[in-house]
Amino acid sequence: MDRLNQSRGQNHAQSRGQSRGQSRSQSRGLVSSSFLQSLDVIGTQVFAQWPNFTVEEEYRIRFDPKSNLSSNTFPARLFFPKRSSLQYDNGSAHRIKRMLTRFPISDASYLVASIFTLGAAIFVANGFFLLLPIIAPQLTFNGEAMYAVPITSVVGTLLFNLGGYAGWLEGLNWKRGGTPNITDAVTITVTDVSNAGRKLPDVEEAKETGSISDTDSIHGILVPQRANIPMVTTKAIADEMMASPTATWEPALIGSEEFVWWPTMRQFRQTYRHDPVFWAGLVQWIGTIVFAIATVVAVPGVIDFSNQPLFFFADLLPATLGGVLFVVAGLFQLYAAQRKWYLPAFKSLTWHTALWNTIGSVGFTLAGGLLYISSTAATFQATLATFWGSSAFLIGGLIQWYSVMGNYP
Incomplete structure (x- = not known):
């Protein structure tokens, strides 16, 4: 149990x-x-x-000015605002506000303006530190010659090199983004042969194959003929468009399909070798590289400054040559901004940008060249030229920055 x-x-x-x-x-x-x-x-x-797309596609869409996805978020509106091919006259206060609240980093023109403005501001400080011991010795401070002068010079030169490279990209892409607009309401479809994304026949190839009758080359640009527009009229309109400062080109933005980082030889022969904007960007970029050599050599401890031949050859020569290249680039900019080379375009902000850049370039040239005289007066004028030359570059950069923001309503 x-x-x-x-x-x-x-x-x-x-x-x-x-x-x-x-x-x-x-x-x-x-x-x-x-x-x-x-x-x-x-x-x-x-x-x-x-989203059903790859990282590369997302990058392209984010930079594409035609995409609606790039304006939905606050960072996109801040760094990738929509760019218009026409400038808006919303008042000076509106443009200044845009300068402080919009940063279109995909626009090469904006990068040139903003980087050169910052670099010129640092060079103004450098010129002030150089002038201080001469005009007010009692205000000098410890470490000014050893640290303040070389640091501002190196940082300013670095920014000028970045701005010079951005200027080279601007010259490559300033008219690759679309059809130009003319204020007299005449618009013509112009296709840039340098656009790698558009398969157009080469002018030389067209001559060989006998198909040149379908297109006509105007200033290195292929202009398709239309059946209802005589070729003489097309040429006249295109010539007026190329010479008129009122024609507004839409530049290709960084990351877009039309943007290029380096031209091919065929593109150079057919388009860029006739373009003063391209040459202005290229010469200015080379000038910043040459000028950087003088900046590095001028750092205390790099060379023996008591060795006069070495000082003249390694420091003053690249400084002066860099300034001369800046002047040449400024003249190219002035020529590109004018209807005729002998008629100043006083009403154009682009022309004023080029003018102040040229003045600043003259200052940088004198800052290096006057030191060859080896006198007290020449040294003072060379130091003073560094200050007013940097100030002129600062004014030119601010004008270009102000002008670029007119395309962002």
Whole structure:
């Protein structure tokens, strides 16, 4: 009897343990299934609009001015605002506000303006530190000649090199983004042969194949003929468009399909060798590289300044040559901004930018060249030229920055 009761008790305990284990496993299963269902619901709600494109496509869309996706978020509106091919006259206050609140880093013209402005401001500080011991010796401080002067010179030169490279990119892409607009309401479809994304016949190839009658080359640009427009009219309009400062080109933005980082030889022959904007960017970039040699050599401890031939050859020569290249680039900019080379375009902000850049370039040239005279008066004028030359570059950069923001309404 006792054994029977014990066996019954054991069976009851086993069945009760099994039932508890089953209930626990069932509860765990319910919890697990409910958790998975919750994840499915969350995934459906949150990831339903997950974009179906690669990182490269997202990068292209983010930079594409025609994409609507680039204006939805605050960072996109801040760094990738929509650029218009026409300038808006919203008032000076509006443009100044845009200068402080919009940073279109995909626009090479903006990069040139902003980087050169910052670099010129640092060079103004450098010129001030150079003038201080001459005009107010009592205000000099410890470490001025050893640290303040070389640091501002190196940082300013670095920014000028970045701005020079951006200027080279600007010259490559300043009329690759679309059809120009003319204020007299005459618009012509002009296709830049340098555009690698558009498959157009080479002028020389067209001559060889006899298909030149389908297109006509105007200033290195292929202009398709239209059946209802005589070729003489097309040429006249295109010549006026190329010479008119009122024609507004839309530059290609960094990251777009039309943007190029380096031209091919065919592109150079057919388009860029006739373009003063291209030559202005290229010469200015080379000038910043040459000028950087003088900046590095002028750092204390690099060379022996008591060795006059070495000082003249390694420091003053690249400084002067860099300034001369800046002047040449400024003259190219002035020529590109004018309808005729002998008629100043006083109403054009681009012309004023080029004018102040040229003045600043003359200052940088004198800052290096006058030191060859080795006199106290020449040294003072060379130091003064560094200051007013940097100030002129600062004014030119601010004008260009102000002008560029007119394309961002």
